[in-house]
Amino acid sequence: MQGVSLAHEPLAQLQREPWVSGLSLRHEAAWRGSRVSQQSLLEAARRILRPMDLQGVLEEALTVIHTVFGYRISAVLLLDREARELWCAAHRGWAPEAVRRRYRVGREGVAAWVAYTGWPYYAPDVQRDPRYVEIAAGVRSELALPLRPEVSETVGVLSVASTEPEAFSEDSRSLLEAYALLLAAAVQRAERDAELSRLALTDPLTGLANHRALYQTLRRELAQASRYSFPLSVVLLDLDGFKQVNDLFGHPYGDEVLRQVARMATEACRGMDLPARLGGEEFVLVLPHAPKLAALQVAERLRRRIEETSLEEGLRLSASFGVAVFPDDGNTPDALVRAADEAMYRAKRAGGNRVEAS
Numbered sequence: 001m002q003g004v005s006l007a008h009e010p011l012a013q014l015q016r017e018p019w020v021s022g023l024s025l026r027h028e029a030a031w032r033g034s035r036v037s038q039q040s041l042l043e044a045a046r047r048i049l050r051p052m053d054l055q056g057v058l059e060e061a062l063t064v065i066h067t068v069f070g071y072r073i074s075a076v077l078l079l080d081r082e083a084r085e086l087w088c089a090a091h092r093g094w095a096p097e098a099v100r101r102r103y104r105v106g107r108e109g110v111a112a113w114v115a116y117t118g119w120p121y122y123a124p125d126v127q128r129d130p131r132y133v134e135i136a137a138g139v140r141s142e143l144a145l146p147l148r149p150e151v152s153e154t155v156g157v158l159s160v161a162s163t164e165p166e167a168f169s170e171d172s173r174s175l176l177e178a179y180a181l182l183l184a185a186a187v188q189r190a191e192r193d194a195e196l197s198r199l200a201l202t203d204p205l206t207g208l209a210n211h212r213a214l215y216q217t218l219r220r221e222l223a224q225a226s227r228y229s230f231p232l233s234v235v236l237l238d239l240d241g242f243k244q245v246n247d248l249f250g251h252p253y254g255d256e257v258l259r260q261v262a263r264m265a266t267e268a269c270r271g272m273d274l275p276a277r278l279g280g281e282e283f284v285l286v287l288p289h290a291p292k293l294a295a296l297q298v299a300e301r302l303r304r305r306i307e308e309t310s311l312e313e314g315l316r317l318s319a320s321f322g323v324a325v326f327p328d329d330g331n332t333p334d335a336l337v338r339a340a341d342e343a344m345y346r347a348k349r350a351g352g353n354r355v356e357a358s
Contacts, residue, residue, distance in 0.1 A: 040068050040069070040175075041175055041178060041179060043068060044064045044068050044069075044179055044182070045179075045182050047060055047063075047064055048060050048061050048064060048182060048183055048186045049182065049185070049186050049189075051193075052186075052190060053190060053193075053194065054089075054187065054190040054191060054194060055089075055090070056190075057183075057186045057187060057190045058076045058089055058090035058187075059090055061076060061090070061158075061183050061186070062074050062075070062076065062090055062091065062092045064179075065092070065160055066092060069160070069172070069175070069176065069179070071160045071161070071162055071167075072092065072093050072162075073092060073093035073094070073135070073136050073139060073160070073161040073162065073163070074091065074092050074093070074158070074159060074160045074161065075088050075090065075091035075092070075094050075099075075111075075135070075158075075159045076088075076089050076090045076091075076147070076156055076157070076158055076159075076183075076187075077089065077103065077111050077115075077156055077157045077159065078155065078156040079105070079115055079154060079155055079156050079157075080102070083102070084104065084105045085102040085103060085104055085105065086102065086103040086105065086109075086111055086112055086115055086156070086157060087102050087103075088100075088101075089156070093136050093161075094135050094136050095134070095135065095136050095137065098133075098134065098135045098136065103115075103133070108133055109131065109132065109133035109135070110123055110126075110129070110131050110132055110133070110142050110144045110159070111144045111157040111159045112133075112157075113131050113144070114144040114145065114146050114154075114157045115146070115154055115156075115157050118146050118148060118154050119146065120143070120144065120145045120146065120173070120177055120180075121143075121144045122141075122142075122143050122144075122168060122173060123141060123142045123143075124141050124165060124166040124168070125140060125141060125165045125166065126139055126140060126141060126142055127140065135159065135161060136161065138163045139161045139162070139163060140162060140163055140164055140165040140167070141161065141162050141164065141165050141166055141167045141168060142159060142160070142161040142162075143159070143160045143161070143168045143173060143176060144157050144158070144159045144160075145157065145158045145159075145160075145176060145177055145180035146158075146180065146184075147180060147183060147184040147187055148184055149184045149185055149187075149188040152188065155184065155187055155188065155191075156187065158176075158179075158180045158183060160176060200212065201213035201216070203276075203277040205255055205258060205259065205277070206258055206259050206261075206262035206277050207259075207262065208262050208265070208266070208275050208276050208277045208283070209274055209275065209276035209277070210276065210277060211276075211277075211278060211279060213274075213276060214274070214276035214278065214284055214286070215333050217274045217276075217286055218234075218286060218333035218336065218337075219333055221286060221288050222326060222331065222332070222333065222336075224288070225288065225326050225327075226326075226327075226331065230288075230289050231289065231290060231291045231292070231325055231326060231327075232286070232287065232288050232289070232290070232325065232326040232336075233286075233287040233290040233291070233292060233294070233295030233323060233324070233325045233326075234284060234285070234286060234287070234295075234323070234324050234325070234336045234337060234339075234340045235284065235285040235287065235295055235298060235299045235302075235321060235322070235323050235340065236278070236282065236283070236284050236321070236322045236323075236324075236337065236340035236341055236343075236344050237265075237282070237283050237284075237285075237299070237302070237303075237306075237319045237320065237321045237322075237344065238281060238282045238283075238319060238320055238344055238348070239257075239261065239281040239306075239317065239318070239319045240317075240318045240319055240320055240348070240352040240353060241318075241352075242254070242257075242280075242281040244315075245257055245311065245315070245317075248312070248313070248315075249311070249312055253312070257309075257311070257317065258277075258281065260309065261281075261283065261306060261317075261319075262275070262277065262283070264302060264305050264306060264309075265283050265285060265302060268285070268298055268301060268302040268305070269285060269287075269298075270287075272288050272289070273285060273286060273287050273288070273290075274286040278337075284337065284340070285298065285299075285302075290325075291325065292323060292325040292328070292357060295323045295325060296323055296355060296357060299321040299323055299355045300321075300355050302319075302321075303318075303319060303321055303353065303354070303355055306318060306319045307353060318352055318353035319352075319353070320344050320345075320347035320348045320352045320353065320354060320356075321343075321344060321347060321354070321355040321356065322339075322340040322341060322342065322343030322344030322345070322346070322347060322355075322356055322357075322358065323340060323343060323355065323356070323357045323358060324336050324337075324339035324340040324343060324357075324358040325358070328358075329358040339358040340358060342358065343356040343357055343358040344356065
């Protein structure tokens with residue numbers, strides 16, 4: 001069947017997108033097939049290159065493998081660079097034990113070999129392939145493809161398998177290889193967007209939620225608290241005499257103290273709570289489902305931990321705390337933070353190193 005021109009408008013439009021512009025279409029065989037094959041690949045590209053979070057990209061990618069390419073057993077394994085292991089981030093048809101397992105790069109399984117070499121690997125009959133590690137009952141052939149954005153390291157592997165031996169023709173392998181390039185671009189974009197979102201909501205010094213994230217969380221939690229009539233507490237703390245720390249020991253030392261306080265604040269929180277840095281040496285804890293008494297107990301435990309922290313030259317660290325609770329002390333983010341702030345300043349005026357309730 002006669003091939004179709006690469007100037008096909010939907011493909012040309014995809015190539016103009018910034019996250020695809022770096023892709024070289026070096027697997028031209030994948031684009032020279034029938035009109036049905038090219039249209040299938042274009043449809044796949046449209047689906048996975050939509051703005052989605054990473055998990056959405058992976059789930060959509062495997063749905064495409066099933067509905068567009070016709071293979072029922074597939075998985076995306078992502079690379080843990082520090083451990084040099086692959087882990088299954090999304091799958092269709094894999095056995096539970098295979099999903100839970102981690103695969104050492106270069107040593108365990110076809111996908112691990114691909115992560116090691118950076119090249120596709122086809123096992124037409126896994127029963128005769130020493131690299132194969134069982135991923136599902138009855139698998140007879142497996143194709144593993146690197147997810148490697150252009151001029152980047154491999155970020156993972158796409159594994160596609162079948163219960164039929166020799167289930168991947170040369171044309172289907174080429175199409176899937178081209179698809180893996182598009183999937184790699186989609187994964188890279190989703191990871192970059194997630195990192196940008198994280199940075200936009202994270203205090204760069206301490207790694208805690210920043211001012212913006214704090215107020216976003218308060219708005220969301222207050223809506224839930226109002227709807228279901230449960231309490232929500234805010235604890236605000238300000239380090240006492242912190243300017244003296246910076247003056248005596250320098251700002252790098254002061255920054256390390258702030259990071260230490262951030263770690264203590266995080267450890268004082270439950271999984272549902274949010275520790276945040278409001279700015280300077282001020283921190284806030286958002287405690288959903290916590291009445292005032294529980295919040296006062298959290299604040300007191302954290303106050304004692306901070307008080308036990310020794311600084312250079314025998315100085316001791318301390319902090320003043322203010323506690324406010326919805327609905328008694330306010331029903332908006334601004335009102336609650338202001339109430340906690342006023343209580344904190346009463347603690348300061350009383351000599352500091354204490355907890356006051358609004």
